[in-house]
Amino acid sequence: MTTTETQAGVLPAMADVPAHGLRVAVLGVGMMGADHVARLHSRISGAEVVTVSDASAEKAEQVAAGVPRCRVVGDPLAAIADDGVDAVLVATPGQFHEEQVLACIEHGKPVLCEKPLTMDADSSIAVVRAEDAYTARTGRRLVQVGFMRRFDPEYAQLRALVAEGGLGEPLIVHCAHRNAAVPPHFTSEMMVNDSVVHEVDVARFLLDEEIAAVTVLRPRATRHAVAGQSDPLLVLFETTGGRLVDVEVFVSTGVGYEVRTEVVGEDGSAVIGLDAGLLRTSGGAAGPSRSAGIAPDFRVRFGRAYDVELQRWADAARRGGIDGPGAWDGYAAQAVCAAGVEALRTGRRTEVRLEQR
Numbered sequence: 001m002t003t004t005e006t007q008a009g010v011l012p013a014m015a016d017v018p019a020h021g022l023r024v025a026v027l028g029v030g031m032m033g034a035d036h037v038a039r040l041h042s043r044i045s046g047a048e049v050v051t052v053s054d055a056s057a058e059k060a061e062q063v064a065a066g067v068p069r070c071r072v073v074g075d076p077l078a079a080i081a082d083d084g085v086d087a088v089l090v091a092t093p094g095q096f097h098e099e100q101v102l103a104c105i106e107h108g109k110p111v112l113c114e115k116p117l118t119m120d121a122d123s124s125i126a127v128v129r130a131e132d133a134y135t136a137r138t139g140r141r142l143v144q145v146g147f148m149r150r151f152d153p154e155y156a157q158l159r160a161l162v163a164e165g166g167l168g169e170p171l172i173v174h175c176a177h178r179n180a181a182v183p184p185h186f187t188s189e190m191m192v193n194d195s196v197v198h199e200v201d202v203a204r205f206l207l208d209e210e211i212a213a214v215t216v217l218r219p220r221a222t223r224h225a226v227a228g229q230s231d232p233l234l235v236l237f238e239t240t241g242g243r244l245v246d247v248e249v250f251v252s253t254g255v256g257y258e259v260r261t262e263v264v265g266e267d268g269s270a271v272i273g274l275d276a277g278l279l280r281t282s283g284g285a286a287g288p289s290r291s292a293g294i295a296p297d298f299r300v301r302f303g304r305a306y307d308v309e310l311q312r313w314a315d316a317a318r319r320g321g322i323d324g325p326g327a328w329d330g331y332a333a334q335a336v337c338a339a340g341v342e343a344l345r346t347g348r349r350t351e352v353r354l355e356q357r
């Protein structure tokens with residue numbers, strides 16, 4: 001079974017393509033949503049943001065003011081149901097994704113949902129099933145999950161190298177995922193669910209197989225850790241093909257946004273995410289000379305990936321489909337994270353419970 005979904009085969013006939021640009025509603029215009037609105041408005045062709053919705057009316061008004069003809073709709077479900085909206089981008093906090101994505105399926109609207117698909121594996125599989133029922137009726141897929149690293153040129157190159165056998169059989173993947181800082185409410189569970197979820201998807205994307213078990217180790221914590229948090233963590237995935245993936249997740253480095261991945265194969269290894277010009281990243285708070293070349297956050301490091309992700313999604317959505325990681329990928333990531341949170345709690349190796357596809 002392949003874990004990489006390409007949806008070109010389920011796109012409808014060209015007759016269904018709207019003559020106008022894709023009219024997008026963006027739900028949640030906080031850090032990511034506002035960034036995506038700006039991106040859709042200024043860098044993505046064939047799409048326009050016609051509606052924004054946010055729990056904070058003030059924030060929504062502020063963002064809408066920057067986009068001609070964009071209106072504010074208070075109720076996100078009304079924005080989804082609106083006939084003047086062709087597709088939806090969900091960038092609300094994770095706990096609202098399930099209801100909003102299910103509403104998109106009900107109204108037959110393509111949706112790009114920021115990660116996580118939902119907050120747990122049970123609700124994610126419910127989304128997979130709802131979309132499957134829609135696909136059985138229409139031949140269309142609607143749900144794309146915002147695992148943007150798949151659209152990053154370095155990750156795409158690494159996957160191509162692995163897929164064409166350039167490293168021989170891949171055996172081990174080493175990952176580092178470091179954030180300069182996180183808000184005070186960011187728990188160790190969130191380090192798994194919100195941060196390591198990207199490595200879950202990267203591992204499935206690079207190796208094209210599922211993750212079978214997760215172990216989480218808690219090394220000595222940094223004195224900068226948020227109260228009650230174990231930071232850093234070392235997370236180990238075992239894949240169904242017997243490969244190992246280790247992830248160092250460290251969210252209070254005080255330095256910058258460092259995301260590295262190295263694949264070690266039988267015939268060589270390849271690493272991405274090494275910022276050219278970087279000499280050292282240690283020594284306390286980031287100063288310009290110490291962190292030269294390191295992106296401050298994901299909006300900078302993955303800016304190009306978000307551009308490609310949204311352009312390809314908008315192009316596919318105009319034809320009524322998706323082009324990227326789908327609901328199953330979102331579900332599989334949640335199932336692995338659930339095992340990760342249990343492994344974090346118990347200190348034991350925990351097997352992933354994945355439904356039959």
Ligand SMILES: NC(=O)c1ccc[n+]([C@@H]2O[C@H](COP(=O)([O-])OP(=O)(O)OC[C@H]3O[C@@H](n4cnc5c(N)ncnc54)[C@H](O)[C@@H]3O)[C@@H](O)[C@H]2O)c1
Nearest residue numbers: 028029030031032033054055056091092094096114115298
């Ligand atoms: N792909 C990535 O690299 C990446 C990076 C950061 C965040 N994210 C994801 O993007 C999503 C948003 O994260 P963020 O950092 O922008 O959060 P945020 O808190 O900055 O923004 C969320 C916004 O949603 C609004 N909101 C809350 N409940 C709502 C509701 N029911 N309906 C409409 N609006 C509502 C809030 O008022 C806020 O403006 C999360 O799912 C997060 O995991 C992804």
Ligand SMILES: O[C@H]1[C@H](O)[C@@H](O)[C@H](O)[C@@H](O)[C@H]1O
Nearest residue numbers: 177179182194195198251298
């Ligand atoms: O929600 C964010 C986001 O997903 C980033 O890409 C990740 O690096 C952060 O650790 C996480 O908190």
